[in-house]
Amino acid sequence: MSATSFQHLNKGELTQLLDIARDAIRGHFSDELILPPRLDLYGKKLLQPGASFVTLKVNGKLQGCLGTTLAHSPLVLDVHNKARASAYQDRRFMPLCEEQLDQLTIEVSVLSQPEVLSVDSEQALIAHLSNNKVGVILSDNHAQALFLPQVWEQIRQPAEFVRQLKIKAGWQGNYWSPTMTVKTFIVDSITGKYHY
Structure with a gap:
């Protein structure tokens, strides 16, 4: 998707992606196994290959930010994977801990093709x-x-x-x-x- 042909997402679609990111992070602190999102629950635009970044902040300070510029898997899976990676694999920061969750904000960004x-x-x-x-x-x-x-x-x-x-x-x-x-x-x- 180039910037000119970028298929913008509506508020409902973006909200679904935010929920996916929350669930991916929540799974780390839960006894239940959180699986990647079921693809049959989402509309066509969210199932297209997509590139995303997930940015985490605690008390307004950066806590993790990882993503990709290359669309290679369905957007819903990309957001799920990037949320987990930002929380626990960004080497610049200690992994997210339970005490930080009350002050945590999550930002999901879906990129056009550079x-x-x-x-x-x-x-x-x-x-x-x-x-x-x-x-x-x-x-x-x-x-x-x-x-x-x-x-x-x-x-x-x-x-x-x-x-x-x-x-x-x-x-x-x-x-x-x-x-x-x-x-x-x-x-x-x-x-x-x-x-x-």
């Missing part, structure tokens, strides 16, 4: 982003970093957005290369509190 943006310089990228608050993937050689569009809420200046993205990839803040690849994407997202 599209290559042809820019010949960092200045051209910054100029593009000043009018387009989209998600960005920078890659060069074997390093890559991604910011979801929601990062614009914290980093409002395009130049700083790009600088922080480069630092996330492990480069110096002033790094740029003629072989740098830039891809952009949009998302549909929903945020909700975790509740038992």
